[in-house]
Amino acid sequence: ENVKIALVVKSLGNGFFDAANKGAQEAAKELGDVEVIYTGPTKATAEAQIEVVNALIAQKVNAIAISANDADALVPALKKAMERGITVISWDSGVAPEGRQMHLNPSDTNLIGETIVKLAADYLPEGGDVAILSASSTATNQNAWIEAAKKALPEKFPKINLVATVYGDDDSAKSTDEAKGLLKSYPNLKAIIAPTTVGVVAAAQVVTDENLIGKVNVTGLALPSEFKKFIDNGASQAVALWNPIDLGYSAVYLAHDLAVKKMEAKPGAKLPIGRVGEVTLDDTNSAPMAAPFTFDKTNIEEFSKIY
Amino acid sequence: MDTKAQTIETPMREHPAMPRMTLAGITKTFPGVRALHNVGLSLYPGQVTALIGENGAGKSTLVKILTGIYRPDAGTITVDGRQVSLTSAHDAFEQGITAIHQETVLFDDLSVAENIFLGHAPRTHFGTIDWRTMRSRATEVLKVMGAAHIDPDARLKDLGIANKHLVAVARAMSIDAQIVIMDEPTAALSAKEIEDLFELIELLKRDGKAILFISHKFDEIYRIAERYTVFRDGEMVGEGLLADASQNEIVKMMVGRAVDHIFPERHPQIGAPVLSVSDLSHPTEFDGISFELHKGEILGFYGLVGAGRSELMHAIFGITRTSRGTMRLDGAPVTPRSAAEAIEAGVVYVPEERGKQGVVIGMPIFKNVSLPSLKRTSKSGVLQLQEEFGLARKYTERLDLRASSLSQDVGTLSGGNQQKVVIAKWLATDPKVIILDEPTKGIDIGSKAAVHAFMAELVAQGLSVIMVSSELPEILGMSDRVVVMREGRIAAVYDNNGLDAVTLVQTAAGIAA
Amino acid sequence: MSATDTTPTPRRIPDRLDKPLRSAIFSWEALLVAVAVAIFIVNSFASPYFLDVWSLSDLTFNFTEKGLIALAMALLIISGEIDLSVAAIIALASTLMGMAAQVGVDTPGLVLIGIGVGLACGAFNGLLVTGLGLPSIVVTIGTMSLFRGIAFIILGDQAYKGYPASFAFFGQGYVWWVVSFELALFGFAAVVYWFVLHRTSFGRRIFAIGNNPVAAQFSGVRVGRIKFILFCLTGLMSGIAAVLITSRLGSTRPSIAQGYELEVITMVVLGGVSILGGAGSILGVVLAALIMGLVTFGLGLLNVPGIVMSIFIGLLLIMVIALPILWDRFGRRRLA
Amino acid sequence: MKTLLKHREIWLLAAIAALVALISVRFPGFARPGNLATVFNDTSILMILALGQMVVILTRSIDLSMASNLAFTGMVVAMINAAFPAFPIPLLMLVAIGVGLLLGALNGLLVWKLGIPSIVVSLGTLTIYRGATFLISGGAWVNADQMSPAFVGLQRLQLLGVPVLSWIAIVVIVLFFILLTRTSVGRSFYAIGVNPTASVYAGIDVGRTKFLAFCISGAVAGLCGYLWISRYVIASVEVANGYELNIIAACVIGGISIAGGIGSVAGAVLGALFLGIISTALPVINVSPFWQMAISGSAILLAVVLNARGERKQGRIILRKAEAA
């Protein structure tokens, strides 16, 4: 009998999650006895994700690894899963601690927050105005990163002035409107930071369309395959991201270990994750996977072929 | 468009050898009603044929068949010797047939010009609608008809009912047709407008057009028409030259029996006033209405179409709000703010538009009957079906309703039987005053007599009846007194002894006797 | 329907011609039962996990909240109106409950607030429609943005959580064994609505209004008042649904219950309620709710993406309405 | 007729001017012609969609499936472009219009031939078309990188200083104006909305005319499918999800009566512009974007109330003559 591990994503069809699924399959092959169920709603809402979780509970999967659309709304459903003996971890976008055994952060939250600002600051030696274009206002991970970025600003980047934070809901039309609004309201804007793969593409397209290449730099978190065009055309100097393949791989690896090897997820525990290495859980039972990786003109070509 | 070419070669008025259009064996059945059975008719160029028959005889149905709105179940239509099939209004235009329909079928939110030309608007070189030409041609058509006062740019909604009717006439005239059908074109018009229309008809005759003219008014028929065809109950019962037939002969064909037997003998026992209305007014529909209705009385309300009678009755029944005035019922003031309150007070209303306002089509007979009495047939809001059936049976059987069961959808009943359901519904509420608005409109002869007999029975039992009617015989045959309304005001009140039709018509039209 | 008034009938008119069995067999509800049973059987074969009491219990969560609103919406649609703002009412009610929870209002108070807000929103819709005589579809498209918009203004990018522990019962608790509170409430409400629509004079008047509002008014039915009550009821049920869903999610965001309005209406129409008003039954709506639950859950068990399920629902909606029409047309042609 | 309709649009225009003035107080650059041209460009797609929806609403129907149709067609053209980058873009636009028209015709056929109410038909196809989008794409997105420069660039080309997207909108507006005021089909859309019975008497085939209206709304949705995808350079299943209600809202604000028969091209365009200004201006003037929804909701309600006032039957003044006499 195979171990069934469900990799639940925010929404299907997103390139980032498809890449994570690739890693998950690699982990399954490596572990041997694992069957990965890659699933998720088509609409990125908590309600739809709960229906998916309920169906997984009924299928008596061994473990659920979820990237949540809402940190709180999913807690009751995931609690129910745990009561029925299913191992639950969250990854990428987390769930409140009572709704999961552990959370795998793609990277260290503070590090990400700092990195996204740094990507902008590196190309603004004189300093200047920057704005953030986020995903939905309820996205846990984005909110944590923005929080961290704001904390890092005064100490490490005193010349950078964050003028606004707007939300594009991971919807390309809305993100486009918001990006245009930013450019209009802040004529002196030097950079848009979009820590979301949908928003960053929309912002870069707007900058391209408005002929602001060279004047406004778009940066943030982006998938190389989706974003290559904008590094090439100069709308963006550099973006960062962790490796989604490794993230999917690690999520399945950890879920397997907790479910089958009955490892215990408790503060301070060190858990191995195959080829990626090892993570140490902090006092909220969460752990970062790796430092974000930066893509620029020198390496985007190569990585765009991978994910 | 070869019909046009043929116009020129048939200008002869005196010897119309060939009929322009011939119908034979036309049959049309609606669910539960046989509207037409094997009827025939011929129209001759340069002549007016009058189609005569009682309400519901099938005249308008024939018009709709000739204009492609309905398809006959059987029969043939021949135009200029060629058999044609008319499957849409468009086919009818192509065959050179145009009609003024009985009910004005026009577009409230479009302009007058467009109402006239919709479907056959003049085009520019690019094939687009030529508004300018359309407007000028509309002006022209209206002028020819003597209706130059109508602005072609006005929105139809803003016209009065007579002017709307003139627009309908203009629409028919704007089509260069060889066959012109007029279904009661004078019903909504005043004397002057009727004169203009007749001049127009003379003009059309001289052009060699074949005209079918439907009217209930014999003076008009004798004045304008050469030939007649009579329908009774959907069958053709006679045709010929008007010169050879007297009015009495034609009436006999129409009704199938002597006319004066229709109305029941009555021995009215008039009592104290039940309903007194004083200075009732509405901002736009009626003004300063005062009258009294007595116990055991039938009070007739006569007037031309649009005189405001129905609106007044709606106000008494609580549907329309009034701006001024008072009502008393058995001496106590009442101001119904809804039909529900009027019914509670004991005033009920049998509306003019039966299908729209009278019966709830889609619901069975017994539910229709119990609808205003639900409070009594249900126990603390819970339906008691047996009570409802009992109530419905009591009153429908009393009215001799013809139905296969009480669960039959009212929509499948004939007009007369629907009317009986409406009356049964009201009798079940035990009313004091019953208002009947055009109670026999569209009802066949048998039911008509039954309704009249029943009205007589009601007042004999001490109810009071208001009867709104546009049919003179009905008004004269049934009422104890007659109120004549004109343009929203009461023009006169007459006692019905020795009252004659001419007085009523003149009062209603505002012509001094 | 061969009977017409042209055939002479005895003076005594029978209550009804005997055909209850025949009409029951060919009714819409029977069709829906057949569809539901078929889906149930297919599901049992397709997934080994389906026939499990807990699975079946979890399944009910897919439709209970929407189903509760659908019961009231059915009455509203039968009366010839529609309410597109139900999901927005949930958002607003949930947001205000969240606000109250922040200042320490306890469970009974929260429930009252949720239901009260729903009722108030329904009354607002009803007032605009019946008071000003505006078309309900447009009014509720407007209030749909307005209600959810207010929730966004209040909550912005925040979320409310930290509802009292006892509040969780409504959306997560079980009344008895596998019977959740939501399911029990839905069952209870279905019985109440069935009774109101099919067994009371109020229900009779709703049908009359839907078939012919003018004739109903002329028969002494207070059309405006009844429609107003129905808007209030729909608001009330949305408020109840807001309590349930908030309790089930344990948190509130302004985007809660997005898109529910169309699912609720789909449920009602699939249940055989005529979108033009005047016809429909509660049994049909309950069956439709069940069918939608069975389809979404069954396909979910097979890990079929939700969007594919919605194709299925969409096809079902059109086919279930088109089939009788085609059947009728085909049958008539054969007779002719 | 003319005066009343004109009033309606003039009021809306005044409301828009007031809105622009209000925004200019907080953000002086807003009323600059250049910026207004941008607002027009940004609203082009909504305008085109609203015009298509208007035709359907005029005939007393509604098309809830436009946004799903847009998503489906957009995905089709994006996939074609990704697979055959050399496929000429004008031809691709024709494909978009054709695919959209086909989906619209399907709605229309169900309404015409089976007599199913349009709200039910389009509620069904709303989910079916979006589901079909998922099926053809397998849920995968088509990204900016997979689209050819011509595909993305066409609508951004400047012609006489105005982007092609705006030109397309202008052409569509003119075409609709001609259709609705100068052709008999256009007038029959109004006619069957005002009075379906009278339309039969005037020789109009009501069912077929409704079918044509759905074909038009479908074709327009298809065209917008291409425009949308090339504008936002991403094709996914979720494209324009829920946008059907924005389209209807634009129509309602533009004074198009949901009961059919009343509405104008100018109304639809201004209604769309109003919504467009709200959504583009709020971020600019620093009003929290969270206010946007409530504002557009209130605008819809206000528009309905005002339009209902305007349409209220005046009542016959049969008494006037009597009073004068």
Ligand SMILES: Nc1ncnc2c1ncn2[C@@H]1O[C@H](COP(=O)(O)OP(=O)(O)OP(=O)(O)O)[C@@H](O)[C@H]1O
């Ligand atoms: N669409 C219809 N459905 C069912 N019955 C109809 C329909 N149209 C007409 N009828 C019935 O057919 C019969 C003939 O009606 P028609 O309108 O032709 O009478 P008419 O001779 O024009 O009467 P009037 O003088 O009152 O205008 C009536 O019994 C009427 O109720």
Ligand SMILES: Nc1ncnc2c1ncn2[C@@H]1O[C@H](COP(=O)(O)OP(=O)(O)OP(=O)(O)O)[C@@H](O)[C@H]1O
């Ligand atoms: N100028 C008009 N424009 C629109 N509708 C009219 C007009 N005149 C009359 N009507 C309609 O005709 C119906 C009857 O009107 P009203 O009560 O004024 O007349 P009435 O005396 O009852 O005449 P009748 O019932 O014979 O038509 C009403 O439904 C009214 O709305």
Ligand SMILES: [Mg+2]
């Ligand atoms: Mg007639």
Ligand SMILES: [Mg+2]
């Ligand atoms: Mg009348």
